[in-house]
Amino acid sequence: MNQQMQEPALSVTNISFRVKEATLLDGISFDVAPGEWISIIGPNGAGKSTLLRSISGASRARGNVEVFGEPLMNLAPKDRAKRVAWVPQTPTVPVGMSVIDYVLLGRTPYLHPLASPSKRDVATTKDILEELSLESFARRAVETLSGGERQRVVIARALAQDTPIILLDEPTSALDLGHQQDVLLRLDRLRANGERTIISTMHDLTLAGHFADRVLMLSKGTVASIGPAAEVLTRSNIAEHYGADVSITNVRGTIVISPTISTPSSFELPEHFNQHHTPPAKNTNSETESSSMSSDATAEPVTETPDKESHRVAKSLVLVNTGDGKGKSSSAFGMMIRGVARDWNVAVVQFVKSGDWNVGEEKVGRQLGVDWHNEGDGFTWSSDDLEHDKAIAQAGWDNAKALIMAGEHQLIILDELTYLINWGWIDAGPVYDTITNRPKHVSIVVTGRDAPQGLIDVADTVSEVVKVKHAFDNGILAKRGLDY
Amino acid sequence: MNARPASIRVSWIVGGVAFVLGSIALALVIGPTPIDRSGVLIESFDAALPGSFDSGLTDQQQSIVANLRLPRVVLGLLVGASLSISGATFQGVFRNPLADPYLLGVAAGGGLGATIAFVYGLGDGQGWFDLVQVFAFAGALSAVFLAWVMGNAASAGVTELGGDRQSSATSLILAGVAVASFFTAIQSFLQQRNTEDIRQVYTWLLGGLTTSGWTEVILLLPIATICVALLLPSGRMLDVLAVGDDEATMLGMSVNRVRLALVVIASLLTASAVAVSGLIAFVGLIIPHTVRLVFGSSYRIIVPMSVIVGAGFLTLSDLVARTALSPSELPIGVVTAFFGAPFFVVILRTAVSR
Numbered sequence: 001m002n003q004q005m006q007e008p009a010l011s012v013t014n015i016s017f018r019v020k021e022a023t024l025l026d027g028i029s030f031d032v033a034p035g036e037w038i039s040i041i042g043p044n045g046a047g048k049s050t051l052l053r054s055i056s057g058a059s060r061a062r063g064n065v066e067v068f069g070e071p072l073m074n075l076a077p078k079d080r081a082k083r084v085a086w087v088p089q090t091p092t093v094p095v096g097m098s099v100i101d102y103v104l105l106g107r108t109p110y111l112h113p114l115a116s117p118s119k120r121d122v123a124t125t126k127d128i129l130e131e132l133s134l135e136s137f138a139r140r141a142v143e144t145l146s147g148g149e150r151q152r153v154v155i156a157r158a159l160a161q162d163t164p165i166i167l168l169d170e171p172t173s174a175l176d177l178g179h180q181q182d183v184l185l186r187l188d189r190l191r192a193n194g195e196r197t198i199i200s201t202m203h204d205l206t207l208a209g210h211f212a213d214r215v216l217m218l219s220k221g222t223v224a225s226i227g228p229a230a231e232v233l234t235r236s237n238i239a240e241h242y243g244a245d246v247s248i249t250n251v252r253g254t255i256v257i258s259p260t261i262s263t264p265s266s267f268e269l270p271e272h273f274n275q276h277h278t279p280p281a282k283n284t285n286s287e288t289e290s291s292s293m294s295s296d297a298t299a300e301p302v303t304e305t306p307d308k309e310s311h312r313v314a315k316s317l318v319l320v321n322t323g324d325g326k327g328k329s330s331s332a333f334g335m336m337i338r339g340v341a342r343d344w345n346v347a348v349v350q351f352v353k354s355g356d357w358n359v360g361e362e363k364v365g366r367q368l369g370v371d372w373h374n375e376g377d378g379f380t381w382s383s384d385d386l387e388h389d390k391a392i393a394q395a396g397w398d399n400a401k402a403l404i405m406a407g408e409h410q411l412i413i414l415d416e417l418t419y420l421i422n423w424g425w426i427d428a429g430p431v432y433d434t435i436t437n438r439p440k441h442v443s444i445v446v447t448g449r450d451a452p453q454g455l456i457d458v459a460d461t462v463s464e465v466v467k468v469k470h471a472f473d474n475g476i477l478a479k480r481g482l483d484y
Numbered sequence: 485m486n487a488r489p490a491s492i493r494v495s496w497i498v499g500g501v502a503f504v505l506g507s508i509a510l511a512l513v514i515g516p517t518p519i520d521r522s523g524v525l526i527e528s529f530d531a532a533l534p535g536s537f538d539s540g541l542t543d544q545q546q547s548i549v550a551n552l553r554l555p556r557v558v559l560g561l562l563v564g565a566s567l568s569i570s571g572a573t574f575q576g577v578f579r580n581p582l583a584d585p586y587l588l589g590v591a592a593g594g595g596l597g598a599t600i601a602f603v604y605g606l607g608d609g610q611g612w613f614d615l616v617q618v619f620a621f622a623g624a625l626s627a628v629f630l631a632w633v634m635g636n637a638a639s640a641g642v643t644e645l646g647g648d649r650q651s652s653a654t655s656l657i658l659a660g661v662a663v664a665s666f667f668t669a670i671q672s673f674l675q676q677r678n679t680e681d682i683r684q685v686y687t688w689l690l691g692g693l694t695t696s697g698w699t700e701v702i703l704l705l706p707i708a709t710i711c712v713a714l715l716l717p718s719g720r721m722l723d724v725l726a727v728g729d730d731e732a733t734m735l736g737m738s739v740n741r742v743r744l745a746l747v748v749i750a751s752l753l754t755a756s757a758v759a760v761s762g763l764i765a766f767v768g769l770i771i772p773h774t775v776r777l778v779f780g781s782s783y784r785i786i787v788p789m790s791v792i793v794g795a796g797f798l799t800l801s802d803l804v805a806r807t808a809l810s811p812s813e814l815p816i817g818v819v820t821a822f823f824g825a826p827f828f829v830v831i832l833r834t835a836v837s838r
Contacts, residue, residue, distance in 0.1 A: 058730050081736030094726035096781030100487045101723065108724050109736030114717040116784070122489060138487030161735070 007069060009034040009197040010165050015054050015063035017047075017221075024050045025061060026221045034164070035194030037187075039212035040201045041232075043242045046218040048201040049089065052169050055199065056086040067165055081109035085158035089169040091150075093142045099153050100125060100138040106160025128159045132186060148179030155183070159190070166190075168200040172207065180204070184211045209233050209255040217241060229255045316410070316443040317460040318435055322418065322451035325465035326483070332413045332445045333361050339443075340368045344410035347371040349400045351393070352416040360481065371409065375399055393425035401430070407439035418448025418455065432458045490782035492789065500792035504561070507799040511557045512549070514803060516810050519545045528554055555698045559760065560799040562701065562708050563693065564767060566757040568794025569715050569787060570750040571768030572775070576722030576783045577746050578653050581776070585754040585768035588660035588747065589627030592667035594758040597623025598688050599671045603678040616688070617703070617759040624755035627663050632747065635659035652729065652740070690815030691764035693802045700760040711753035712791060718746060722783035765817040767798055770828045777831050797824075 008031035017025040025047050032038050040048050054061035057072060057080050065072040067083045075083075085106070093102075106128075107121040117125075129135050132152045137145060142153055151171060158166050171187070172180040188211055190196055202208035209215055209229030217225040217232050219241040225232045233255045238246050245260045319335070321328040339346040348370055350362075365372050375396025397420060404412055421428045432454045435444055446455060456462050472478070512528055513521045519541065527539035527549040539546065570585035578587065586592075597619035601607050606615035635656035675685055695701070721742055724732050729739045754768070771794040772786050779785050798816075801823065805816040 056734055058734055077733050077738050078736040081734060084734075086731075086734040088731060092726075092728035092731060094723070094781070096776075097723070097726065098487070098490065101490050101782055104489050105724055105727065105735055108732075111720070113721055113737075113742065116491075116717070116720060117489060125489075126487075135487075157735075 006033060008032055008066075009036070009068060010055070010199065011064075011066040011069075012055060013064040013066070015051065015061050015065070017050055017054055017059060017061040024221050025054060028063070028218075028221075028223055030216060030223065030226055032197055032199060034197055035191055036214065037191060037198040037200070037212045038214050038216055039208035040199065040216045040218060041203075041205055041208050042218035042224070046241075047221045048218055049169055051218065052086075052167050052199065052201055056084055056167050058086065078109045081161055081163070083163050084165045084167060085161040085163040087154050087158050087166065087168040087171060089173065091154045093150070095143060096141050097143075098139055099134060099142055099145070099156075100129065102142045102153060103129060103134075103156045103160050106157040106162075109161060124162070125160055128156050131159070132156050147174045148176075148182060151175060151179070151183055152186070155187070164195065165197050165199065168198065170201055170203060173203050180207065187211070205233055205238070205257045206255065209257075233257060314460070315440045316438070318443070318458060319445045320451050320455055320459040320462040321445065321447045321465065322449060322462065323464035323466050324449055325467035326470060327465045328447040328449075329361075329415050331463070331465075332415060332447050333365070335411065335445055336365060336370060336413055337368070339411040340370065342410075345371065345408055346411045346413070347373065347403055347409045348413045348415060349373045349375055349396070349403065349417075350415045351375050351396055351400075351420055371403075373399065373403070390425045393420045396420070397426045397431065401434050404434055404438050404442055404444065407442060410441055411443045411445070413445045414447070416448045417446045418451050421452055421455070422448075422450055428452060428454055431455070435459075490780055490784055492779075492785050496779060496789060497792070500789065500796070504792060504796040504799070507796040507803075508557055508561070511560070511799050511803045512553050514807055515548070515553055516807075517545070517548055519548065524549050524553070551697050552695075555695045555701050556693050556802065557799055558701050559693050559695055559704065560802045561795040562704050563757045563761045563764065564771075564794040564796070564798025564801075565712060565791045566704070566708050566753045566794075567764060567768040567798070568771035568790040569712055570754045570757075572772035572783065572787050572790040573715055573718065573722070573746050573750040574768070575772055576719075576725060576786075577743050577750075578657060579726060579728070580657070581773055582769070583657075585750060586664075586763070587657065588631040588751065589663040589667060590624040590751060590754045590758060591763050592664035592671070593627025594620040594624035594755065595689055595763060596627075596667045596671040596674075597621070598762070599674050599681075599685050602681045602684050602688070603674050620688075620762075621755050621759035623667070624758050625751065627667055628660075628747070628751040628755075631656065631660040631663045632744075634662065653743070687815065688762045691762035691817040692805070692813070692815055693761055693798075694813075704756055704760050707756045708753060711749050711756075714749050715746070715753070716788055716791070719782065719784035719787040721746070722787070726783070761816075763817065764798070764820060766820045766824045767794060767801075770824050771797060774828060774831050777834075 010032040012031070013029050015025055015028040016023065028051060030038075040051060042048050050059060050061075053059040054063075055065050055072075057065075057077075070083070072080055072083065104117055104121065104125045107117055107124065110121065111117060126135075126138075129138055132155065134149070134152055134156060137149060137153070142150060145153060151174070155168075155171070158168075166187075168187070172183055175183060184207060187198060187200075191198055200208075200212070202212075209232075212229070214227055215225075215229050215232040216223060217237060224241050225237055230250070233248065235246060235248055238244055238248075238257065246257050247260050249256045249258070319332075321331055333348075336346050336348060346365075346368075348362075348365055350373070362372055362374070375392075397417075400412075400414060400417075403409070417431070420426045421431060435446075435455075435458045438444065446459070451459075451462065509525065513519075513524045523539045523541045523545070526537050527541050527546055530537040530539055531550040531554055539549075541549065567585055571583070574583040574585055574587050575581055577583075598616050600623075601616040601619040606619070607617070635658070636652070638659060639652035639655035675682055721737065724735055724737050725739070725742070727735070732739050757764075772790045775786050775789040775793055779789050798820070801819045802816055804823065805814045805819045808814055808819070
């Protein structure tokens with residue numbers, strides 16, 4: 001790079017901006033080479049937008065801004081607008097103004113105040129609309145466009161100003177991932193021939209680093225760091241100025257910044273916890289032994305000191321929680337949490353659900369990133385139409401089967417599945433086959449009363465929750481938070 | 485791509501002019517004295533080009549047409565066009581579709597000026613440089629001037645504290661409200677102390693196109709011509725202002741200068757219209773708004789179309805004002821509001837459902 005050798009397109013010298021006693025910007029200086037893209041980053045309140053506004057002249061800052069050696073501050077608005085175009089973060093969109101009229105506003109600096117736009121202005125405007133693939137929107141009112149289209153229209157207006165410098169304030173903050181990429185790639189192409197220089201503020205550090213040639217990190221109104229992304233976007237810089245704990249990876253030249261989230265998976269787990277996950281020996285041949293429902297003894301190996309050598313490591317397990325007591329599903333959701341803590345992909349399929357129960361575990365499960373499927377949405381405990389319910393049950397099982405065979409989860413909980421089998425709504429055979437032939441890494445938990453023998457046969461661990469006493473029997477209704 | 489920037493269409497102008505000509509013709513031929521209709525029209529041409537036509541009317545009839553009906557129609561056209569284009573300008577300058585030409589205190593100032601002239605017996609609102617007109621004009625302009633000075637002082641303070649430029653328009657509007665309240669208070673006080681003049685004052689406040697020959701037209705014509713000519717091409721600037729002061733500045737517009745120029749011209753025009761016709765309500769508000777809903781939201785369309793539609797509308801309103809309860813006259817402000825408001829609601833409904 002020969003930035004030092006050629007005249008900078010934009011030269012910012014000692015910019016300061018004060019409001020009463022507060023200093024928003026304090027002695028900012030940097031140069032930008034022609035055709036360069038520089039991204040201004042920094043935590044909230046660092047002064048990013050203020051800096052951009054000061055460069056543009058929208059805020060009256062002290063200091064000097066030069067465009068190709070010409071001081072900007074002393075120029076009339078008209079002459080300034082021929083050199084610097086500004087794309088505001090939240091543009092004011094006049095109601096009813098068409099896209100072509102809006103982009104035409106960019107020609108303002110070239111028109112006498114009382115003059116109408118010339119044919120050439122209109123032609124320029126149309127060229128720019130084409131360049132940004134906006135022709136088909138030309139007649140539409142700007143306010144009816146989507147966020148991504150609207151942002152392109154505002155950029156088009158800036159291009160109509162035909163300036164060497166384009167300033168963009170958070171050009172992608174209101175856009176989804178696809179539109180962010182689209183807008184940034186277009187901007188990148190616009191400067192390809194070196195005629196346009198871009199200065200943008202950016203929230204997303206990864207995007208800022210990826211598209212910009214250099215990154216300027218502002219902190220408390222001063223330049224904390226400026227240079228190529230790899231030099232500025234360091235763990236210590238981000239920790240110091242953002243107060244954030246991040247991990248930084250270099251993916252084929254792009255610096256990727258991701259927040260480090262303290263999850264239980266990074267906790268040190270006690271020794272016996274790991275042992276617990278090694279299945280006890282008698283489980284491995286449960287096909288032959290567990291003919292009785294009392295195989296729930298396997299749920300208590302914690303207190304034992306298993307002989308490690310007699311055990312093998314299973315890639316996955318099938319667990320069945322059955323019995324007439326309370327706690328079958330609740331215990332399955334406990335396993336769901338353990339799985340999440342292990343960074344597993346966890347899915348829950350609920351086959352029976354009463355329509356008016358607002359179930360809390362789903363909300364939390366979804367928050368934890370659990371893949372949640374309500375196959376019981378169509379029928380309920382109180383349902384009357386049996387054929388209808390059967391069809392829904394079959395469809396629900398088919399979905400669950402597809403989910404299992406897809407192999408994208410390490411743990412799938414099939415909540416209340418036993419009822420579908422016991423009531424004859426779905427054929428039992430295919431269920432057992434699916435569980436037996438599941439992808440090797442997929443563990444399955446099935447809950448529900450009266451687990452059929454076939455299910456117990458294909459399971460590794462079967463627990464029976466026995467009712468000793470239930471509040472409902474004494475006339476107490478189900479309690480939110482405990483029962484659902 | 486065949487999209488075109490917003491611009492006024494020839495068919496609209498043709499239709500608009502036809503509407504205005506129709507309004508003129510109606511207003512000329514209908515009156516308390518029955519006169520041969522074709523004779524009235526011929527006589528009107530003769531008045532414009534003296535001696536070129538023979539209308540076959542009696543001298544008295546000729547005088548009614550040439551010195552009563554015709555000047556009144558022309559004054560209606562001028563006042564209607566002036567108030568409408570001023571309203572469009574104010575709506576654009578303040579980016580507020582509810583703005584009207586009286587926003588910065590023109591009405592209150594004019595009202596106070598006229599009231600002073602009436603209660604101190606300085607004139608009756610008719611004739612050459614009648615002091616009612618002079619005082620109304622001066623009062624209107626001083627109100628705007630005061631509002632401007634106060635508004636700028638307030639917004640300068642805000643800008644110094646780091647506020648953005650948007651605030652200057654808001655400060656100005658608030659200053660206008662303050663000045664208007666102040667002037668209205670004084671006017672009410674004067675009115676209260678001089679109840680014998682209350683009827684005269686009240687009639688003036690409601691507005692009217694009562695003329696004394698061509699005097700009012702001759703007073704208003706030059707200033708209206710100049711101001712309208714200056715405002716007509718300002719639509720594009722108002723479109724730029726629509727994106728807000730900050731963005732307009734960054735698009736190369738000297739926002740404060742443009743705003744000052746437009747406010748001065750529109751206020752001068754409004755004050756002149758008020759001086760000769762009193763406070764005619766509603767026209768400056770609904771005409772630009774109706775034009776916006778019917779023809780489009782660009783000020784390159786709103787400004788010129790407001791002139792045409794406003795001229796025709798006020799001429800028709802005046803026709804109703806002087807014939808509805810003939811021989812007595814309704815205040816024209818009552819007519820504009822009475823017919824304008826429902827009409828506006830209809831326009832609004834159709835525009836919304838479109």
